[in-house]
Every structure is written in C-alpha cells, then in structure tokens.
Amino acid sequence: MPENTLDGALPTHPRTGEAALGLRRDGRPIWPIKGGSGEGGDPAPTGDPNPNPPTPPAPSDDPAAEQELAEANTRAEQAAAERDELRSVERLKNAKGDAGQTSAEMLAMASVVLDTGARVGELCALRLEDLSPALGEVRIRRRPQNARPDSPVPVEVYPLRRATRAALQRYLLVRRMLMSDVTGGADWLWVSVRGNHGGVVAEGVEPEYRPAGTALQEWGTGRAYATTVTRVNLDLAGTPGWSTLPVRMEQLRRGVAAPELHLVPPAPDAERAAELMDRLQRAARSLAALPEARNAATTGRRARDEARHVLREAWRLGVEHQVQLAALSAGGLLAVDVTRAGWEPELLRALDRALHLTPL
Incomplete structure (x- = not known):
C-alpha cells in the first residue's frame, strides 16, 4: 500500500497518482476510471461503434422465392417438432420406468372417471373409437348392474376437461411405446404396462405369456390403481393443500357429481x-x-x-x-x-x- 490509511487518508494510485474514491468492505480501494462520469458507472462510449451498420435485405418481389422460403421454414418447424417428440419419448423411457408409465395411465384413467363417473368395467371397455378426434369428448357405454341382457345399451358422450385432455395426450405417448411388442389387435384404449401370464391354466401346462401392451382387464386395473394411489398418498402426505385420494376406483367414482352428458344413438x-x-x-x-x-x-x-x-x-x-x-x-x-x-x-x-x- 503506498500510504498508511490508518489516519483516514485514502490511498493514491502508484501509476496515475489519482486518489481512491473510497474503500470496499474488504478494504480494497475504488479507483477512478479515466473518462468516467465520476459516479462509478461504466465509461460513456464515444463515437459511433459501428459507422457502417448492415443494411437489412430488401423484400423479394419473386412470389416463387417467397413460397420456397415459406416451405423451407415449414419443413424446419416440422423437423424441430419431431426432434422434440423424440426427446420426450426418451425422457418417458427413462423416467421411473414402469412406475412412471403406470402413473401416467392411472392419472388418465382417474381423470376420465372424474369427468364421466364410469365404472371400472365401462372404463376397460373403451376403445380408440370412443375418443373424439380432438380428445374433447369421450363415449361411454353404460353397463347397469341390474339391466336385462336384451335391454339396449345406453350410449353417453361426456366433455373432457383440459387437464383430462393433457393426461390423455401423455398417456397415448406412453401407450405407443408399450405397443412395440404387440402384433395383434391394438384398438383397446387402456393397455398393460408390463408383461403377464394369461390366467389360470391346468396343471402341467405353461401359461400363455402376454406382453406389455395387451388389453387391460378389470381386476388388473383396480389393483394398479390402488397401488399407484397408495404410493402417491405416501409421497404427498403433509403437503399443503393435498387431500388423501380414495384407494379404490369405485370410491372415486361415487364421489363424482352428476357430470354433463349427451345421449347419442347406438347406431x-x-x-x-x-x-x-x-x-x-x-x-x-x-x-x-x-x-x-x-x-x-x-x-x-x-x-x-x-x-x-x-x-x-x-x-x-x-x-x-x-x-x-x-x-x-x-x-x-x-x-x-x-x-x-x-x-x-x-x-x-x-x-x-x-x-x-x-x-x-
């Protein structure tokens, strides 16, 4: 240090000879900047930093060139959308494995139940044809418990909330990955997340293996829903604003208020x-x-x-x-x-x- 500052005097710069403007908290001096405003700011620029700015390109008068440029932009946007989709698929493949895929499916199913009040059997009977083209509505074929076998099946259409549409979009992406090993009919809406056997068989007979992507059955749906909801309730316990969800889908259905519906003809x-x-x-x-x-x-x-x-x-x-x-x-x-x-x-x-x- 050029000078002793114990008596309150500010140090002097060894080269410029200028006195410091003050001291920082750690004791380092604040030196003045040549050409500055004296208020500690950056020095004001002098002159034109770019005396020859680039001239913007003149609009083209060739309609064919403009059309070609617009098509090139469209192709670039489509390619970017495809890359984003591939990234999302990879994220879903790596996100929590089967648990993440099951959660996506159960969230979509629970959202449909909240919008329609559908029973487990009515939910498992849904096919892709029962979703409207824009995912704005779903078609439910009611199966009353005390209905006669020859009575007509009532067909009802329910509007879906925005959150339900988002859950279905995410699930359809998961469903596409699950269908990679299935070579049979693939029009069921809800499919299994992991492979399983084909049920009870005779002694000494190997059960038929069913790969992931086959149609989901009522018993498996109820078990998967209970397992997923139990895990969610444990993970979110104590979170402000969180209410415990019912672990049975029938309890969830009975808590739904009468939803809006449209009756449609069966044919x-x-x-x-x-x-x-x-x-x-x-x-x-x-x-x-x-x-x-x-x-x-x-x-x-x-x-x-x-x-x-x-x-x-x-x-x-x-x-x-x-x-x-x-x-x-x-x-x-x-x-x-x-x-x-x-x-x-x-x-x-x-x-x-x-x-x-x-x-x-």
Whole structure:
C-alpha cells in the first residue's frame, strides 16, 4: 500500500497518482476510471461503434422465392417438432420406468372417471373409437348392474376437461411405446404396462405369456390403481393443500357429481352421416388449398372451424374414425396436414398402429 490509511487518508494510485474514491468492505480501494462520469458507472462510449451498420435485405418481389422460403421454414418447424417428440419419448423411457408409465395411465384413467363417473368395467371397455378426434369428448357405454341382457345399451358422450385432455395426450405417448411388442389387435384404449401370464391354466401346462401392451382387464386395473394411489398418498402426505385420494376406483367414482352428458344413438343415421361426410370433404378441399400450415390459423380459420365442427358431429353420430379420415383424404388433404382439421396427433398414430397391426 503506498500510504498508511490508518489516519483516514485514502490511498493514491502508484501509476496515475489519482486518489481512491473510497474503500470496499474488504478494504480494497475504488479507483477512478479515466473518462468516467465520476459516479462509478461504466465509461460513456464515444463515437459511433459501428459507422457502417448492415443494411437489412430488401423484400423479394419473386412470389416463387417467397413460397420456397415459406416451405423451407415449414419443413424446419416440422423437423424441430419431431426432434422434440423424440426427446420426450426418451425422457418417458427413462423416467421411473414402469412406475412412471403406470402413473401416467392411472392419472388418465382417474381423470376420465372424474369427468364421466364410469365404472371400472365401462372404463376397460373403451376403445380408440370412443375418443373424439380432438380428445374433447369421450363415449361411454353404460353397463347397469341390474339391466336385462336384451335391454339396449345406453350410449353417453361426456366433455373432457383440459387437464383430462393433457393426461390423455401423455398417456397415448406412453401407450405407443408399450405397443412395440404387440402384433395383434391394438384398438383397446387402456393397455398393460408390463408383461403377464394369461390366467389360470391346468396343471402341467405353461401359461400363455402376454406382453406389455395387451388389453387391460378389470381386476388388473383396480389393483394398479390402488397401488399407484397408495404410493402417491405416501409421497404427498403433509403437503399443503393435498387431500388423501380414495384407494379404490369405485370410491372415486361415487364421489363424482352428476357430470354433463349427451345421449347419442347406438347406431348412426346413414342419411345424416352422408351429409356430414360431404361437408367434411368440402372443408378438406379448403384446407388443402392453403399454401402452408401457417395460413391455416388465419385465412383458413373458417374451413378449420367447419372441419372440427363436422368431425365432432360425425363422431357423436357414431361415424368411425377411418371413415372420417377417408373423407378428408378424398377432399385432397394430405396425411401430414390432417391435424389442420383438428385431429390429435397422438390419436392419429394410435389409429395407424391399430389399422396396420405392426409396431410403429
């Protein structure tokens, strides 16, 4: 230190000769900066830091070039979306293994029960056809306990909350991974997370092995739900705002208030179905005429809303998913653009898997 500061004097810089402005808490001096404002801030810049700034490119007058650039941007966005999806699949593969997959399935099932009040048997009977194209509604076929065998089965449609739709989207992604070893029919909505045997068999006979991805049965559903809820209750015990969940699905169902529902006919009306498919083809032509997906959110809004409305009405009427997709294809809408009409991508992948009966 050049000078003794015990008497209160500030030290002097050995090179510039300037006195320090003050002392820091650790005793180090604060030196003045040449050209500074004297208030401890950064020195003010002098002159133009970039005397020759780059000139922004002039807009192109070539429509073909603009179209090519827009298509390139669309392809880049699709590639980025595919990479994000692959990352999410890898995260789900590595996240808690079977426990994470079971939790995703049980969360989706519990959410559907809270929206519909469905029994375990009615829940296990659901197929992919019972989900609306946009995952906005679900179709439940009631199975009253005291109903006569020859009595008609009531069919009810229930709207799904946003949280339920998010849970179904996550579960359909898990379901796609579970279907990798299944080569038979794949249209059941709820499938097993791990392999199991085929039930009780005679002595000396090897039980039939059922791989992960086969249809979930009522007894296995109740056991998986109880195990998952018990673990969740233990993990979240003592958390502010957390209430213990019932460990039986029937207790959860009985606590549901009367949900909103729409009664639908058990069989579609052929004349009404033909009218809706004609409207769907016209909406598909309008969507297919759009040059890029970005315009579907602006200029194609009317066609998009019409397609979604017709899809919902046709699904409520009982028109199968494949018939609706065939109408969109007949209207000129490519398979990669079907989501413009409001289809959920993961549901489309599940339907494709069920149609071709081969692992994706």
